[in-house]
Structures are given as C-alpha cells and as structure tokens.
Amino acid sequence: xxxxxxxxxxxxxxxxxxxxxxxxxxxxxxxxxxxxxxxxxxxxxxxxxxxxxxxxxxxxxxxxxxxxxxxxxxxxxxxxxxxxxxxxxxxxxxxxxxxxxxxxxxxxxxx
Amino acid sequence: xxxxxxxxxxxxxxxxxxxxxxxxxxxxxxxxxxxxxxxxxxxxxxxxxxxxxxxxxxxxxxxxxxxxxxxxxxxxxxxxxxxxxxxxxxxxxxxxxxxxxxxxxxxxxxxxxxx
Numbered sequence: 001x002x003x004x005x006x007x008x009x010x011x012x013x014x015x016x017x018x019x020x021x022x023x024x025x026x027x028x029x030x031x032x033x034x035x036x037x038x039x040x041x042x043x044x045x046x047x048x049x050x051x052x053x054x055x056x057x058x059x060x061x062x063x064x065x066x067x068x069x070x071x072x073x074x075x076x077x078x079x080x081x082x083x084x085x086x087x088x089x090x091x092x093x094x095x096x097x098x099x100x101x102x103x104x105x106x107x108x109x110x111x
Numbered sequence: 112x113x114x115x116x117x118x119x120x121x122x123x124x125x126x127x128x129x130x131x132x133x134x135x136x137x138x139x140x141x142x143x144x145x146x147x148x149x150x151x152x153x154x155x156x157x158x159x160x161x162x163x164x165x166x167x168x169x170x171x172x173x174x175x176x177x178x179x180x181x182x183x184x185x186x187x188x189x190x191x192x193x194x195x196x197x198x199x200x201x202x203x204x205x206x207x208x209x210x211x212x213x214x215x216x217x218x219x220x221x222x223x224x225x226x
Contacts, residue, residue: 031211032210032211032212034212034214036214041219041220042219042220043115043202043204043217043218043219043220044154044202044217045217046213046214046215046216049212049213049214050212051212089153089154091214093210093211093212093214096208096209096210097142097159097161097166097206097208097209097210098156098159098167099144099156099210099214099215100156101146101153101154101155101156102153103152103153104153104154
C-alpha cells in the first residue's frame with residue numbers, strides 16, 4: 001500500500017503564475033518530508049525539505065507547507081518559470097535514513 | 112565533487128543473462144541506496160547499506176536480485192537471471208547518515224532493457 005500519494009499525475013501552469021503540487025501521506029511517524037525534482041535522463045535532485053515539527057519552510061521561490069492534522073503537504077513555486085518544468089516527487093523520511101517516494105507529478109510551465 | 116557515479120548508463124541484455132549495475136557513492140558518505148523507477152510503481156527502494164552493511168533489503172523483489180557493498184566506495188546490484196519485467200531505470204544514491212533534511216544525492220541512473 002502506497003504510503004505517500006501524489007494524486008495529480010500532471011499539472012500545467014502559465015509562466016509567472018503559482019504552481020501548487022500536493023502530497024498526502026499515511027504514516028505519522030516521519031522525520032522529514034522532502035521534495036525532489038527530476039529532469040529526463042537525470043537522477044532526482046533535492047529541492048527543499050520540512051521537519052515534522054514545522055508547518056512551513058521557504059527557500060527562494062519554493063515554499064513547502066505541512067498540515068499534520070490532514071496528513072497533507074504542498075509545494076508552492078512562485079513565480080513559475082519554464083525551467084521548473086520537470087517531474088516533482090515528495091518523499092517521506094523515517095527510520096533515520098529511509099526515503100519513501102510518491103509517484104510524482106509532472107509540471108509543465110508554458111510561456 | 113564528482114557526485115554519485117553509476118555505470119553503465121544504458122544496458123540492453125537478453126532474458127536469462129546476468130546483469131551487474133555499479134555505483135560509486137560520494138566520498139565520505141556512509142549510507143548507500145538502490146532504487147528502481149518504473150511507470151507503474153514510481154521510485155521503489157530496493158535495498159540500503161550503512162557503513163557497508165545491508166540494513167534493509169525488504170524491497171528486493173525476489174532472489175534473482177542481490178546487492179553487495181565490499182567497501183565504502185563501491186556497490187553492485189546484480190540480477191541473475193534477468194527477465195523482461197526487470198526493465199526499468201535503476202538509481203543509486205548516497206548520504207551521510209543520519210540523513211536529516213538534506214536528503215540523498217542520486218546518480219544519473221542505469222536504464223536497463225531486458226529483451
């Protein structure tokens with residue numbers, strides 16, 4: 001049973017607007033949630049993370065929100081740029097080192 | 112820093128053949144992970160090592176799969192015999208444990224095609 005779910009397989013956003021990517025989880029005993037970005041023919045690259053004790057973390061254009069009561073997190077990208085077009089994975093870190101990934105959301109940012 | 116290095120980048124093999132994928136983690140990292148990416152299942156953790164010792168191999172699909180880490184700078188994932196359903200992209204990743212909020216660094220992957 002998938003512990004981390006990304007229910008939207010794809011998202012299309014106009015350049016300059018906000019992109020919101022969502023993730024739901026079932027396991028409450030996590031250490032961190034992380035977001036990775038993946039371009040074709042490359043490995044995933046780390047983007048931003050949030051600790052289980054926080055509800056928001058911001059890094060430049062990227063902000064992650066964590067709602068523990070709803071077991072939901074989201075990644076906001078503002079403003080979106082064409083170079084942001086990629087597949088985004090949320091991942092749950094637990095047991096110190098174990099990362100469990102969602103199935104990914106393909107983001108396309110068009111001019 | 113050269114990052115996590117995987118070889119080969121692409122592998123095409125016939126069903127029944129043995130396949131060996133290789134990984135060199137980042138120097139100084141003490142945990143290494145093997146993942147498999149498929150369209151149906153996304154990124155699945157197969158096995159991970161800490162200080163060269165296998166910690167969790169619960170994701171290894173069956174006995175045809177085996178992984179070793181003979182030293183801190185090298186790991187292999189072997190499939191014997193290979194089957195068409197093993198076709199996927201295999202990623203290796205490494206980190207300095209405990210991972211914390213910085214996550215892992217991934218290699219570029221090996222695309223395996225079994226015909």
